[in-house]
Amino acid sequence: MLRNPFGGWLGSVRGAVIVCLFVALAPFLMAQAGGTGVLAGKVTDATGAAVASVKVTAVHADSGQTRTMTTGADGVYSFGALPPGNYRVKFEATGFGTVEIPSTTVPEFGRATADGKLASEPKPGEPSLGDLGFTPDQTAGSAAAQARLDKRSHMLKIHQRLGLITLAPLAATLILGNGAKGTKGATASASASGREIHAAVGGLTAGMYLTTASFAIFAPKIPGTPTRGSIRLHKALALIHGPGMILTPILGELAYRQKSNGQKVTGIASAHGAVAAITAVAYGAAMLSVVFKF
Amino acid sequence: MNQRIGATFLLLAPAALFGADSQWVLGASTLSYLVSHPLHESVGVSHEARGKGVCHAGQCDFLIAAPVKSFDSKDSNRDLHMLQVTRGGQFPMVTVRVLLPESELTSPTIHCDLEIQFAGQTARYKQVPFQREARGNDIRITGTIPATLADFKIDPPSLLAIPVKNDVPIKVEMTWRPM
Numbered sequence: 001m002l003r004n005p006f007g008g009w010l011g012s013v014r015g016a017v018i019v020c021l022f023v024a025l026a027p028f029l030m031a032q033a034g035g036t037g038v039l040a041g042k043v044t045d046a047t048g049a050a051v052a053s054v055k056v057t058a059v060h061a062d063s064g065q066t067r068t069m070t071t072g073a074d075g076v077y078s079f080g081a082l083p084p085g086n087y088r089v090k091f092e093a094t095g096f097g098t099v100e101i102p103s104t105t106v107p108e109f110g111r112a113t114a115d116g117k118l119a120s121e122p123k124p125g126e127p128s129l130g131d132l133g134f135t136p137d138q139t140a141g142s143a144a145a146q147a148r149l150d151k152r153s154h155m156l157k158i159h160q161r162l163g164l165i166t167l168a169p170l171a172a173t174l175i176l177g178n179g180a181k182g183t184k185g186a187t188a189s190a191s192a193s194g195r196e197i198h199a200a201v202g203g204l205t206a207g208m209y210l211t212t213a214s215f216a217i218f219a220p221k222i223p224g225t226p227t228r229g230s231i232r233l234h235k236a237l238a239l240i241h242g243p244g245m246i247l248t249p250i251l252g253e254l255a256y257r258q259k260s261n262g263q264k265v266t267g268i269a270s271a272h273g274a275v276a277a278i279t280a281v282a283y284g285a286a287m288l289s290v291v292f293k294f
Numbered sequence: 295m296n297q298r299i300g301a302t303f304l305l306l307a308p309a310a311l312f313g314a315d316s317q318w319v320l321g322a323s324t325l326s327y328l329v330s331h332p333l334h335e336s337v338g339v340s341h342e343a344r345g346k347g348v349c350h351a352g353q354c355d356f357l358i359a360a361p362v363k364s365f366d367s368k369d370s371n372r373d374l375h376m377l378q379v380t381r382g383g384q385f386p387m388v389t390v391r392v393l394l395p396e397s398e399l400t401s402p403t404i405h406c407d408l409e410i411q412f413a414g415q416t417a418r419y420k421q422v423p424f425q426r427e428a429r430g431n432d433i434r435i436t437g438t439i440p441a442t443l444a445d446f447k448i449d450p451p452s453l454l455a456i457p458v459k460n461d462v463p464i465k466v467e468m469t470w471r472p473m
Contacts, residue, residue: 117414125315127346127357129389134344138361139387146383153378156371222374229369290371291454 035108040078043071043091043116050075051118054093061086061103084108091116102142114143152220159215163287166212169205174280176201177273180259195256202249209245209283213238230289237286244279251275316396317473318356320345321432324467325360327441329376329451330459336372338365347470349396356392358468362412379451380413388412390439399433402426408439417445424466432471439464 043054054071058079071077089101096118106112129139179194227235254269265272323343329336345358362382367373377383391409398404404426408419424437442460443450450457 119411125348125350126355127348129357129359129387131346132344132357132359134359134361134387141382141384141386143384145386146378146381149374149378149383153375222377225363225370225374227370229367229371231369231371 035084036081037084037106037108038078038080038111039082039087039089039104039106039114040076040111041089041113041115043075043077043093043118045096045118045120051093051096051116054091054096054116054118056116057090057092058082059088059090061088082106084110087112087114089114089116091118093118095121097121100140102140104143148220149222152222155215155219159212159219160290162208162212162215166205166208167284167287169201169208170280170283173198173202173205174276177276180256192260195259199252199256202252206245206249213242234286234289237282237289240282241279241286244275244282248272248276248279316349318345318347318349318433318470319473320347320358321469321471323358323469324465325365326465327365327462328465329462331453332456333453336367336369338367338373338376340364340366343468345468345470347392349399352396354392354394354396354399356394357389358392359387359389362386362388375451380446380448382413385412385414399426404435410439410441410445413446413448415446417441429469432469435466435468435470437466439466 039058041056043051043056045051050071050073052071052073052075054075054077055068056071056077056079057066057068059066060083062085063083065083067079067082069077069079084106086103086105089104091099097120099116099118101114101116104112104114176194176198180198181194251269251272254267255265255272258265258269320343322341323345324339324341325343326337326339329338340360342364343358343360345356347354347356349355362380363373363377363386365373365376367376389411391411392406393409394404394406398406402425404424405421406424408422410417410419419439419441422437422439424435427434427436441462441464443458443462444460450460452458
């Protein structure tokens with residue numbers, strides 16, 4: 001019986017080649033079989049009733065890849081195994097006007113919802129929205145535009161709540177400022193301890209303030225909405241308490257060093273208390289300017 | 295000659311029997327909503343509504359629409375918040391469809407059936423009274439739509455943990471002119 005003397009060697013080489021090929025092609029294969037997502041939703045009419053047999057078309061914004069299906073008796077549709085990305089979704093049904101959702105994002109390994117709300121097609125002669133001369137930009141809404149509004153509202157609510165909470169350490173810092181000055185008859189160690197506590201609470205206030213401010217600064221801006229009303233005063237006051245909240249700890253640090261060296265507080269450091277008071281008043285006024293509204 | 299009169303009669307007869315079509319266009323308009331809270335009230339006003347009416351066979355069909363973001367309460371922060379809670383990003387228009395018999399157009403008080411689409415919802419109001427006032431060829435219509443936030447599944451915004459009232463009456467002032 002003849003045996004291939006190179007069988008073992010060849011087998012090893014073949015195995016190694018397969019492993020190498022697999023390693024080399026793995027990223028490509030993984031990309032090809034990359035994660036997909038689901039796009040689903042429900043189609044209803046103006047009364048909220050489910051609409052069956054609606055043709056739903058999903059078009060991938062980048063590749064143009066198109067998938068089509070019809071809704072079931074419950075008005076529900078679901079596209080499985082969709083490549084992730086932005087999709088334009090169109091709903092078409094007899095007796096209804098065509099509705100299009102310009103953009104909805106299908107996440108990888110996730111699920112996006114795009115519900116269709118159909119309006120009855122106008123009868124012949126019946127006035128329609130198109131007759132009124134509004135531009136498509138005015139009449140077409142999008143989930144993305146609503147998401148931007150929702151995010152803005154959410155961030156500003158956090159801004160308001162954190163702003164209210166920050167009042168507590170701010171008030172405490174102002175009160176503790178008296179102890180930091182060192183009262184008559186107080187020992188040097190007691191004064192130093194007062195300064196330490198004042199500085200610590202002041203640092204906490206500054207940190208909370210900056211966090212509060214960041215939620216307003218980074219909230220999404222809505223184009224085409226000029227600032228009007230009490231929010232103008234609120235923003236104007238931020239131009240006072242914002243720099244004040246940065247300047248106060250810097251001046252405080254200078255004053256702290258001078259005091260700790262047994263010196264009298266002189267120069268710009270002596271403005272620490274006044275700057276802090278102005279900052280606190282501007283901050284309180286900014287809060288009041290928006291509290292009496294919704 | 296008699297044949298010509300006869301032909302003219304035949305041409306005009308259907309219009310006389312069923313009523314000629316007439317069309318109306320919305321001129322000036324003021325729509326305002328009132329939101330009430332125990333601490334204060336706010337009014338949002340829009341002058342950007344557009345509308346068209348078609349009367350045919352004794353029945354009139356009017357459509358009025360306005361961008362939700364055109365309502366101005368003189369506070370941009372509040373307006374943007376209202377736009378958010380009313381889902382104005384996704385549903386940017388408020389539309390009102392009015393059906394009424396053509397004969398009602400001459401009454402001093404017009405009772406209308408309204409269908410309002412707003413915030414992705416549709417609400418219907420039966421026999422809402424509007425006052426009618428003729429001004430030359432124009433007709434001025436005034437009235438109040440008894441809308442509520444619940445009609446459109448809108449969560450009431452809160453101030454100091456107290457929600458606004460559910461009732462959000464919409465005051466309407468419109469001037470219609472024949473096309």
